[in-house]
Amino acid sequence: MTDTAAAGTEAAAETPYETVIGLEVHCELRTRTKLFCSCRNVFGELPTTNTCPVCLGLPGSLPVLNRQAVELAMRIGTALQCTVEPSVFHRKNYFYPDMPKDYQISQYDQPINVDGWLELADASRVGIERAHMEEDTGKTRHMGGGGRIHEAEYSLVDYNRAGVPLVEIVSRPDIRSAEQARAYVSELRSILVATGASDGKMEEGSLRVDANVSVRPRGSTELGTRCEIKNLNSLRSLGRAIEYEAARQWELLQAGQAIVQETRHWNEAEGRTISGRSKEEAYDYRYFPEPDLVPVAPDEAWVQAVRQAIPTLPAERRHRLAEVAAGAGDAAATVVELDLDTLVLAAVAAGADGRLAVMRAANELAGNLEEAHRLDPDAFAKLMLMEGQGQVTATQSKQVLAELLAGGGGDPEAIAKARGFEALGADALAGVVDEVIAGNPAEWERFKAGDPKISGFFVGLVMKASKGQANGTEVRELLQQRAASDG
């Protein structure tokens, strides 16, 4: 694991054990057509209407690789700092009714992307072992019984999803808490969306997560026996399942029992994982190179073109924002997550204060994202400048911003003027400050003596007297000046 991988595990720090997690994320690629045929890649059609001989695996049909899927897979790998390598498809052989050929075309020992990493919002890094291409299966619904195939009265299969392109992203076991696992998936999701590889919709199954979980006593460096948890359909399930599973395993170990390596299913309703296939019952997939496809060998020009087309990724965007908005803290990450950093950077480029722009974006724009993304960057920049220069107060600035959002733009100066928001001139402000000092001599003595609590009292009075048109920072400066000369 990397040095920083254990960051963000305060919640788990109370437990006597450390949880070790590796995640396998299946991502449906947003291609126009399926991986090996020309059926459209869409969600929500009537069952088995969007199929053809190839994705139904009919006798005699042959797969032809979708170039766009390769391109998106390369984008994912590149965005995850992987090396793009010549790759080979294999057949993974096992019987299941939702798999039309009873083998899945997947990549095995020569995947397209290897050895990368993902940096999370807290700057921790999770290693990426590989990100390979494969085809999705159909969807099975088991009717009657407990919802599992061997108990069912009958099962229904929808083959629309069969052959939809997937990239499976396999992390190294670098994750140390449920919280970090959720952060990893949400960071990964934002990258998948940013690169155009996926729509990132967990609820439609575009993103599916399996978690390999093991525990070990704190301080130990050995890996414990792991269980693979399936059926994690949301970030909430992921977090709950990991916490449950880790506690279950630790309890077993404390009772002197061994962990059985197995697949376990998360039951959301019962809030627990349920035993599935054990290692002894595991399939022998009999992988061998898929003879119906030729090796994938993207040339250097293609790899470079993909690399250059990758948009700036969240980690890099957070770094850029941090450079211009020191001290903004979590707000900077929020701004990137909400895709508002371009707006902030434009304001900074126009001379506005970075920290101020980040705070306004994170707090005032977050609630109206749709409008915020339509906001005229020049207007935002101008308003941030006005606020920074004291032409409007914080309160006034927020009101102008709200009006800009509602109207989709406009001139902040004109709006401020129309509302009578012109900040007090220096002379007028000085007059108000002097009046307030004169009216509160006892408190003024305490201020001069350096009582920290009394500062807010004076600022509040000045604000009230100026009907909110004073700039708090300027008021504080003036009070200090007066105290110094009144010594």
Added chain:
Amino acid sequence: MNPAPTATQIVADVRRGARSARQSVEECLDAITARESDVHAFNHVLADEARAAADAIDHRVALGEDPGPLAGVPIALKDNLCTRGVPTTCSSRILEGWRPPYDATVVQRVVAAGGIVIGKTNLDEFAMGSSTENSAFGPTRNPHDLTRVPGGSSGGSAAAVAAGFASLALGSDTGGSIRQPAALCGVVGVKPTYGAVSRYGLIAFASSLDQIGPFAATVSDAALLMEVIGGHDPADSTSIASPAPQLSAHLTRGVDGLRVGVVQELLNGIDPDVAARVNQAADALSAAGAKVDEASVPAAVYGLSAYYLIAPAEASSNLARYDGVRYGLRVPGKDITAMYSATRAAGFGPEVKRRIMLGTYALSAGYYDAYYGQAQRVRTLIIRDFDAAYERFDVLLSPTAPTTAFAFGAKTENPLAMYLSDVCTIPSNLAGHPAMSVPFGAGDDGLPVGVQVMAPALGEPVMFRVAAALEGARP
């Protein structure tokens, strides 16, 4: 044996209105009526459909249109080639009742060229066998001697052409399944370069070895069909990205100056009368101006062993889909696993089961490298040895099969003896090279002998040149 006009002749006559397509179809249907009950070449005869197609061709000719390079030629299709709406069984119970919703690429091309599909021919189940005795629907008999097998697995297609049931036929060749039955039935059979003919719609046996190819009464007829079915197909990723080579133009070029090697390793264990015909063929080429010498492909002797790991391994995966879930036979069971087992137990014959088990074992964890991996390395060696031989020779010669047509039941009790029928043909499949069988005289029993002409990848033009010369010199 084949009293009908050649395909080349039919096309010429139909195009100039001298003969109707309907007449060609009726002649084939007459032959079928007369002898099919003895020969059993077909799983399915498409009499009405063929008549309708012929009438459509004749109508186009009457309108002054050119129906194409196969105008009016009746063609039989091996029953592992998908035909839209027409049962396609692979001679297996497991596919009974299944009708493909699409045509194989070769079928589309044949029909687009004016060819007329006359029926679907019998085969060893899923093309696994060398005698057509493994068909679930009963064996095909050799038209030359009804007590003998026609070879296999494309025995129905070979017999159909030999008996005049069709002017041309298509088969598939994974380890010799076109060439060996062609030899035993006395017709021409071609296994093209791997990738020269699209496999789209050919029900897979062993994907890295399977190739579709023609059966014909003459070398020029075979060339005609090759020109129609060959060429790039975007639906097959292993299809070579170039158009079909023109072969007919090469047939009359003779063999003067060509270097012909007789593969010594493939003369071992061959019946003396068959070997004698191969030597006679070499002499004939020499007399026609070719430089003939002994050639060696040492690794070829390991071909059979490598083949019986690679082909079953791929088959075990290719045949997994016949599970009773979506189409074909389903035998109910108490749960899904029981249904799978019951369906596959009832639906597959013994040879198919044997190969699925062999292949499953060869791919199993812990055995992969010793079996499948090792077999692939042997394959590389065979290619290397062929490459070395082709530095010295333009084409190589060998027997097609070790014997002439054998009696029913002669080898069914001993699978290994049956497998040896393909010892000469398998190396070309493993190498991906083209090879064809040309009838060249008869054995001591009076039954046809085939001589195999092999060429390097994409060497079809020179291969057909030599085949045409052999045809012209046949005893």
